[in-house]
Amino acid sequence: MNNDLPFSLLMAAFVGALMLLLPHISPRRYFFAITVPPGFHSSDAGRTSLHRYYAAVVGSVVAAVLAMLALAQEAPALLPVVAAAVPGFLGMLAFLWERNRVAKVAPPPGAVREADLSPDDDRLPRWIALVLPPFAFPLAAAAYLRAHWNDIPARFPIHWDIHNHADRFAAKSTQAVFGPVLFGGGMMLIMILLTLAMFYGSRRGRQRTAIVKMMVATIYFLALLFSGIGIMPAVQFSPSVFLIPAIVFPVLLVAWVVKVLRDPKMPAETTPDQCWYLGSIYVNSQDPAIFVQKRIGFGYTINMGNRLAWLIMGGFAAAMAGLVFTLPR
Amino acid sequence: MPPSAKIQIDLSSQVPAYRQIVDAIRVLLVESTLPPGSDLPSVRRLAMELGVHFNTVGEAYRALAEEGWLDLHHGRGAKVIARGSPGLASPERLQEFRVQLRSLVAQMRAAGVPAARIAAELRAATEGLSQ
Numbered sequence: 493m494n495n496d497l498p499f500s501l502l503m504a505a506f507v508g509a510l511m512l513l514l515p516h517i518s519p520r521r522y523f524f525a526i527t528v529p530p531g532f533h534s535s536d537a538g539r540t541s542l543h544r545y546y547a548a549v550v551g552s553v554v555a556a557v558l559a560m561l562a563l564a565q566e567a568p569a570l571l572p573v574v575a576a577a578v579p580g581f582l583g584m585l586a587f588l589w590e591r592n593r594v595a596k597v598a599p600p601p602g603a604v605r606e607a608d609l610s611p612d613d614d615r616l617p618r619w620i621a622l623v624l625p626p627f628a629f630p631l632a633a634a635a636y637l638r639a640h641w642n643d644i645p646a647r648f649p650i651h652w653d654i655h656n657h658a659d660r661f662a663a664k665s666t667q668a669v670f671g672p673v674l675f676g677g678g679m680m681l682i683m684i685l686l687t688l689a690m691f692y693g694s695r696r697g698r699q700r701t702a703i704v705k706m707m708v709a710t711i712y713f714l715a716l717l718f719s720g721i722g723i724m725p726a727v728q729f730s731p732s733v734f735l736i737p738a739i740v741f742p743v744l745l746v747a748w749v750v751k752v753l754r755d756p757k758m759p760a761e762t763t764p765d766q767c768w769y770l771g772s773i774y775v776n777s778q779d780p781a782i783f784v785q786k787r788i789g790f791g792y793t794i795n796m797g798n799r800l801a802w803l804i805m806g807g808f809a810a811a812m813a814g815l816v817f818t819l820p821r
Numbered sequence: 822m823p824p825s826a827k828i829q830i831d832l833s834s835q836v837p838a839y840r841q842i843v844d845a846i847r848v849l850l851v852e853s854t855l856p857p858g859s860d861l862p863s864v865r866r867l868a869m870e871l872g873v874h875f876n877t878v879g880e881a882y883r884a885l886a887e888e889g890w891l892d893l894h895h896g897r898g899a900k901v902i903a904r905g906s907p908g909l910a911s912p913e914r915l916q917e918f919r920v921q922l923r924s925l926v927a928q929m930r931a932a933g934v935p936a937a938r939i940a941a942e943l944r945a946a947t948e949g950l951s952q
Contacts, residue, residue, distance in 0.1 A: 602831075602833075603831055603832035603833035603834075604829055604830070604831050604832075605829065605830050605831075605832060605870070605871045605872050605873075606827055606828070606829045606870075607827065607828055607829075607862075607867055607870035607871050608826065608827050608870070609826040609827065609828060609846070609849070609855065609859075609861055609862060609867075610826060610862075611860045611861065611862050611863075611866070611898060614862065614863075614866055693869075694869075695869055695870055696870060762872070763872070778872075778873075778874060779872050780865065780868045780869045780872075780873075780874065780875055781869050781872070
């Protein structure tokens with residue numbers, strides 16, 4: 493039996509499970525990324541739609557398993573690709589197919605818009621200041637590296653393979669030693685700017701506050717992660733210690749997101765259905781919002797019909813590209 | 822500012838969005854839900870909340886400023902100002918209001934609202950304005 497087969501079968505099951513979850517990881521006002529009235533999920537039309545989608549996803553996993561069994565001997569390298577791509581692609585096709593069907597049977601969303609005239613909600617919450625303390629971690633890491641400069645070997649590992657063996661090394665230099673700490677600090681700064689852009693470029697609501705909290709938590713995670721990685725040239729410990737937090741943090745984040753999404757008080761933003769493409773791309777030049785609530789999952793996506801959104805995302809991409817150059821090669 | 826200072830507009834209505842914004846804010850101003858000194862959101866913020874173009878809100882704010890309700894600050898939104906009591910409307914203007922009121926009453930009657938209920942609603946509305 494091919495060694496890759498059990499892993500690939502597991503992966504196909506995992507991707508299939510994710511696809512089954514897809515209709516449930518969005519605010520309750522949306523069903524297959526279409527605005528629906530309360531109670532639509534449990535209506536006959538809603539249930540039929542959901543069952544049809546489940547059947548399609550299960551079918552795609554079965555198709556992937558059969559394809560993997562057929563390819564196991566002849567092309568084992570293709571197994572992980574088939575395991576991820578077949579249920580992922582066919583599942584997404586089934587999702588979009590159901591989306592079109594729901595759009596035809598769901599009553600059109602209302603065109604009534606409401607706004608609170610209080611200007612108070614435009615002020616950042618005071619706890620936003622919590623983004624500042626985590627900068628102490630990269631600063632402390634940089635200070636530690638500087639103090640222990642002489643302890644850093646002339647050549648130190650910067651990359652490890654899946655078996656935890658170092659497979660790439662860097663020569664001791666300012667960039668190689670301080671690069672990861674600088675990268676982490678830069679990432680944190682970019683996250684803060686992105687948080688501010690999201691706060692001021694999106695509509696008011698509980699989701700906006702929730703997203704800011706999520707960003708603050710992520711900044712703390714980045715601070716600890718890159719400070720830990722940063723001191724490795726001087727301390728030299730196994731990178732496997734980062735494995736657990738790197739798994740636990742996203743899991744906790746996802747658990748929190750699911751909790752937030754299930755909250756019936758979490759409002760859904762009213763955006764026109766016809767401005768959404770493939771359920772996740774929003775293009776509306778008439779809408780001044782730069783960031784709008786996602787229809788699949790939790791968080792914001794950019795309004796691609798807004799020029800300012802392109803400017804912000806362009807700046808974000810340029811800053812990320814610039815930061816990559818700080819890393820040792 | 823009380824939490825009930827909310828406005829609603831219907832983007833599918835025949836009435837232009839800017840006119841709906843003017844009418845909705847004027848109700849809050851006349852009822853003193855927005856007393857003098859209250860700050861209104863910036864044009865950009867209100868446009869974002871309502872999902873309409875900045876110019877639509879800008880036009881509405883300018884119309885209210887021309888009526889004497891708002892003081893507009895460039896880039897800082899708008900502030901409600903104390904508005905002196907206007908003189909009695911001209912007979913022509915009163916006739917316009919009468920036509921609008923009759924049209925509204927007719928719509929309510931056509932929708933099955935009894936005359937007594939309409940009278941009560943009008944009374945309640947005017948009492949709300951006089952407070």
